[in-house]
Amino acid sequence: MTTSAVTLPESVWADAVDLLRDPTDATLVCHVAPDGDALGSMLALARVLRARGTTVTCTWGDERWSVPPSYGWLADIDTVTPPSAVGDSPSLMVVLDTASRDRLGVLGPLADRAAGLLVIDHHAHNSGLGGVQLVDSTAAATAVVVEELLRRMGADIDAHTATLLYVGLVTDTGSFQHSVTTPAVHAVAGRLLAAGARPDVVAQQLWGSRPFGFQRVLGAALARVQLDRDAVSGQGLVWTWTTQEDLVTAGVGLDDVEAVIDVVRSAREADVAAVLKQDTDGSFRVSTRSRGGTDVGAACAALGGGGHRLAAGFTSWDDEATTIERLRQALERAPALQR
Secondary structure, eight states, X not given: OOOOSOOOOHHHHHHHHHHTSSOSEEEEXXXXXXXXXXXXXXXXXXXXXXXXXXXXXXXXXXXXXXXXXXXXXXXXXXXXXXXXXXXXXXXXXXXXXXXXXXGGGGGTTHHHHOSSEEEEXXXXXXXXXXXXXXXXXXXSOHHHHHHHHHHHTTOOOOHHHXXXXXXXXXXXXXXXTSTTOOHHHHHHHHHHHHTTOOHXXXXXXXXXOOOHHHHHHHHHHHHHOEEETTHXXXXXXXXXXXXXXXXXXXXXXXXXXXXXXXXXXXXXXXXXXXEEEEOTXXXXXXXXXXXXXXOHHHHHHHTTOEEOSSEXXXXXXXXXXXXXXHHHHHHHHSOBOOO
16 A cells, blocks of 8 residues: 655645635745745746746845746746735745744744745754644655645645656755655656646756856866765765856856766765765855765754755855864764665
């Protein structure tokens, strides 16, 4: 028998459905520097609410706000607004794919001022924001929780909505390569494909199309790559960094080089991979991945960030040497995982 992809008490589902039954307006917020799961989940729920007559605002709390270019093809991405467009006291605030208040960026204080609050998430290190907590750390993606919520709302899932949810699903399952991929997860994927999601189109947009400048930044990053076999209690750490000069020379932005980590992580000698990407303000956005032996989510949470057990990140204002040393120490303290 195929088990459910989401495990939550019926009372929590009922409270969430009740909040979304007929709101006049709703403010949907995802985490800063949003990924495919954050954007796909938020925009999918927004489509359904708008179809029911709700006025919806979609945003996230980055101070230097912009739409990630690699997700510019998503349906309704043109409806998202900067955080400055959000009122001071939302009547209903829905927080998606966000594990902590600091990941809401400048919108963090709104969680205390909203008349109604619904949190939809799947991060194991969710610290709680109050309100109705539709949080299942065993779910493969926030999109999985949203898909179940929409089914319980009796919502019609059109092809655009299905594609948005599918983007979230493939993003956080590593295109179904991670251990969170269960029979129930494939059942969710099957329902989304039946509703009109096109896996070939999604794969081409997410992984098969990058600017030429990515190749140049990748080359620079691989020229600097280092392997520390003794790190992570002997499991190994492979890491590198990119500079603003790299990006300017190649004519690309941070969002365009996120996939560098996917190449670096392929080193079989290391359980953990890290890429430090320098931002325009001099800080480093750090992406980490684990092969399955180390909880990088716990390590990144200890450094002010967060994410999943096998994929997480944080922001550092230190130089690359200091940043990687802080990460090494956090990884030594991070819980080991059962492979």
